[in-house]
Amino acid sequence: YLITTTVHRRQAFLQGDAAAQVVLSSLQWLEAEKRMDLSAAVIMPDHVHFVLSLRTSSLAQLVHSFKSFTANKIYGLLSRRGQFWQEQYHDHAISKDEVLKDVVLYLLNNPVRAGLVKDFHDWPFWYCRWKV
Template sequence: MPVFTNAGSLRIGRFSEPGGIYLITAVVHQRQPLFADWRLGRLVVRELRELEAEGWADFLTWVLMPDHMHYLLQLRDRTLADVVCRIKSRSSLAVNQTLGRRGRLWQKGYHDRAVRKEEDVKDLARYVVRNPVRAGLVERVHDYPLWDACWL
């Protein structure tokens, strides 16, 4: 049965379901380019790895840009809202502790897109990881330190 979430998470009319694949975009508060420092980005990556190890979701691909993040995930037994909330809250704690600060790390909410069964997930993953190239940060994806894909 679909799980409906509150207005602060999935867009109106959306639901999350186990096994569903979703493309998520989360933006840093005031678009601060905090993750230009890849060491801060690794703190977010650690949270993704923990969630995967704990069985919340499978992260098919992700890229952490200086001021936002994209990730393609397949839910296991948690709702999309639970997964995104956990990533944002735990990474906020880790980054703030490292920087010796308090306050918001991420903007409220996030953009979600359910991936339809007929879509090619690998093509979508390629699009996600090519973000640093399209943004002019690097010439080749492999030169960027904050991305991964399960097919590698």
């Protein structure tokens, strides 16, 4: 699956190192707990994209756990309260016709398309299981 979830009102709460690290370490924890296999992730200032394969949880349960934990942790860092993530998220089941590598490269190039960097390698908040 390709998952996209956005910060409430598209506020740029994920632009700092600490918040981005919470998101990335939370995804890696879910993988370590064998709830999913994480292929790639990119943390943008106001949203997150990640590619995963489910292992045990339902997709809804996994995303709910991720959003709940990261919201509490990041708002704790920011000394804020209230809704952090938009309630909905977008999921795209990667079909047999799609090549996982192409989906991952599209995801990783999000900061380039947003005009934040010229090469995604220069963006500090990304992860990929494979060398790219």
